[in-house]
């Protein structure tokens with residue numbers, strides 16, 4: 001048993017780290033203070049691949065109000081605004097399955113690269129318009 005564990009342990013110690021140490025190399029006592037302190041900049045975001053599923057991006061101006069995204073959503077994360085024939089996205093309910101982005105006929109829903117979506121304020125995760133895709137923040 002020990003002859004199998006030691007080589008494995010040795011490999012782990014010296015192998016290249018592929019996960020991103022985020023947002024700081026060592027967890028500070030207060031993450032909020034560390035992020036706002038220019039003397040301790042956070043690690044840069046890890047590069048994400050082309051199929052990364054981050055926060056849902058919604059280009060309201062392109063939406064035709066067909067409601068297909070609402071029908072396919074397994075998490076009940078989209079609501080319909082009948083008066084405006086648009087939708088509202090509840091990112092706090094979204095499970096990032098991307099089914100709505102695939103079925104949307106005008107491609108106004110896309111999965112962005114944004115993954116910092118935690119918030120103490122629930123309303124911040126309710127999206128009514130993210131603007132055109134080129135304006136999407138990381």
Ligand code: SF4
Pocket residue numbers: 056069072073074075076077078089093094095096097098099100101
């Ligand atoms: S990504 Fe999935 S869970 Fe999120 S809003 Fe679209 S269909 Fe719903």
Ligand code: SF4
Pocket residue numbers: 062063064065066067068069070086087103104105106107108109
């Ligand atoms: S599927 Fe696309 S066009 Fe249709 S309501 Fe949803 S976001 Fe709008």
